[in-house]
Amino acid sequence: MATIRLTMAQALVRFLDAQYVSVDGEETKFVRGVMGIFGHGNVTGIGEALERSAGGLAYIQGKNEQGMVHAATAYAKQRNRRQIFACTSSIGPGALNMVTAAATATVNRIPVLLLPGDNFASRQPDPVLQQLEVPGDYTISANDPFKAVSKYWDRIVRPEQLMSAALQAMRVLTDPAETGAVTLALPQDVQAEAYDYPEEFFAKRIHYIDRRPPAKEAVSRAAELLKGKKRPLLIAGGGVLYASAVQELRTFAESFGIPVAETQAGKSSLPWNHPLNVGAVGVTGTLAANVLAKEADVVIGVGTRYSDFTTSSKSAFARPDVQFVNINVSALDAAKWSGAALTGDAKLGLTALAEALGGAGYRSGYEEDEIANLKRQWDDEVERLFSLEHEEGLAQTRALGVIQETIDPSSVIVCAAGSLPGDLHRLWRPAQPKTYHMEYGFSCMGYEVSGAFGAAMAEPDREVYALVGDGSYLMLHSELVTSLQEGVKITILLFDNHGFQCIHNLQRGHGSDGFGNEFRYRESATGRLTGAYMPIDFAAHARSLGAKAYKASTPAELRQALEQAKQEAVTTLIEIPVVPGTNTSGYESWWNVGVPEVSVSGNVVKAHEEMKRRIQSARPY
Structure with missing residues (x-):
């Protein structure tokens, strides 16, 4: 040898x-x-x-x-x-x-x-x-x-x-x-x-990397389960995109009249304006998707791992008789929720199940215009949030509306942590697959700038935007320099809300007055971080590294900065001051974060009682 x-x-x-x-x-x-x-x-x-x-x-x-x-x-x-x-x-x-x-x-x-x-x-x-x-x-x-x-x-x-x-x-x-x-x-x-x-x-x-077909017996069992169901809901997870199964998902939904909800990883599987796309599901879900989830008698999960955000801490699917059909190449995920498991490739699984249901003449039982009405109501809500004006400055949802209408639909947006993932999951309107790049499996702060650099290397013919809060940017922005070194342009849209406001909101929603999450000076009188906001010039910082930079405090300034950024040949940062607390929340969702059973604060005790009430309506496993 x-x-x-x-x-x-x-x-x-x-x-x-x-x-x-x-x-x-x-x-x-x-x-x-x-x-x-x-x-x-x-x-x-x-x-x-x-x-x-x-x-x-x-x-x-x-x-x-x-x-x-x-x-x-x-x-x-x-x-x-x-x-x-x-x-x-x-x-x-x-x-x-x-x-x-x-x-x-x-x-x-x-x-x-x-x-x-x-x-x-x-x-x-x-x-x-x-x-x-x-x-x-x-x-x-x-x-x-x-x-x-x-x-x-x-x-x-x-x-x-x-x-x-x-x-x-x-x-x-x-x-x-x-x-x-x-x-x-x-x-x-x-x-x-x-x-x-x-x-x-x-x-x-x-x-x-061969596609793994689901077992014929498994397809037959799933089809038999589905035949008697009138209110099915499809949940598109990241496996749809990894398996290049977007067309099969679309065909399946259209063939049987089934609405499609999307996880963070699965978003962009269908165009936002498809008649059956009811948007995000779960904690950061739309009202349309979450209403349908509560009423679904069967959930068809495709390539999803059913995280607690997708299931609203196991409270999203409220019908006692709801059942699950799971198409997933991972046996671990296919077995979740005691579902009928189609362990195999998403493309082959959807095709096989469609053939079985088509042969049986299956059709969902949604009333005429029911899905369209829910979708129309949600679209109106998105328009309201995109147009929202705030007397103190630029609302976060207003800024997202300007970005949505200004950047090219083929652009890739990258995000990972903070309040932005919730707003983007609910409000962003991707028209093409793989234009929504969200790391939310781990929701790792600091992924955004680095992730945008990686995505831009993978997609050299597309504009790539990192949407990042000031907290995540301060944690990790080093690969901005690498993007300049490599001549790989990214555009960083930095939402400055003076701190870790996502967690600040979470605190206050569960009985706290707010503690340790805003970027404020320490006051000598109180000994706490309750002084004025720290003024940080992020645009100047980006320029010092060699990037182009702008600051936009109004919708008009933001629109102009975005247009100028398109013309830049190198990585560009746009600093966008936004009013804290102007993100979205609610819409029939709940997240179990654990609230102290004992506290000197009556508000915390009250929040604990609300948590116990919610848990009673959620599934234990």
Whole structure:
């Protein structure tokens, strides 16, 4: 057998460069490149390999380890999980910075390959700089926390172990159901050790992501369950988009007259103005979708994991006799709510179930114009909120209305945390698939700017907008600089409401007077953060980094700034001061956050009693 002598890091880079995936006969190079920040734990290993023999892999220099993994995650999400970036860091703090982003990828079932440096396997310079010394288990390093947030984890302590580990990593990264973060911990000495690797290990390898059909018996059971149901509701989750099943969803809904509600991950599966699209469902849902959810006698969940936001903490589906049909490639999600499980690909599942129901002559029992009337009422409410004027300044919903009417419908918006996801889920009107990019599986603050950079790399022909609150921006905006370095333009729409106002609202809605969530100066008289708002010039900050920047305090100024931003060739930030508390809420939704049973505040005790009342009407499992 012919061999080639390479270091472990060189072999890993060469292996990654030869990986491809095939979906529906379309072949794609799977690993586009590596994002990294070098330190003593990887610069002389993977760093040397990328410098001297990167092959076709691009190298992108991150500015924060968490941020670059968010960018890689967003890239893979926008590419429907068919192409990824690997991310490499040094040991210690550099590695640990990636843990939050690893969890974000895993919760959202997005493939990302993490290659953190690790302690010396030989232990010769023990303890090496940044090494943890755990007295009871000396094998533990800063990479062990990745075990909890990775779908596959391995530590390569001998160079020949790379071969089996790399193949296992690819198995998980290309799995449509059990994918997420994959971590290969790489001791810095082993990265530099040489081994005679068989040449065939580096041959082009195609991973076929075959569509998995649901069992015929499962389709028959689901069709039998549905035949007697008059008020079905379809819930489109992210699996619809990942499976490229938007046309099958549309055909299914139209064939049987079934309204479609969307999760955060599934939004844009249908155009907003489709007659059967009743919008967002759950805690951040529309009145139309939530009314239909309460009255549904069967819920057909397609590619959704039924998070508590989708189900309003299991209170959304109020009929005692409601049943569930779950089409999902993940057996874990297909089995939820004790539903009739169609475990398989969303496209094939919808097609098979449509054939079974069509043969039985099925049709929903909604009264004429019932869905249209609910949809019309909600559209009127959206127009009201988009036009809302506030005497103190720009309302958040008004700003969103201006943005909606000004940017191109083909643009991609990216968001993740705060009050904006709720408003966008309810109010945003996507006309094309994959134009609504929301990370809400983990709702990770700081994803927005990095995610927009990743999405823009994946969609170079579209304008990409990061919609971000001032709180999230302050947490993590480092990849703004990377976007400038790479010449990848994004537009950051920064909503400045002086703090973590989403949680401030949540506090006050459950008995608190508001504590610790606004960006105010500390008052000497009270000892608390109750002074004036801190004036932060975000536009000036962006300019200092090299971006273009504008500030817009009125609808007219915002419209003008958006038009000017379109003409800019580089990343641009628009600072938008908005009035705190002008976001949406309510609409037949509830979220169980847990309220203290005992408190010196009567308002808190009252909120606890309301929580207990709500729980009584929710399902226990």
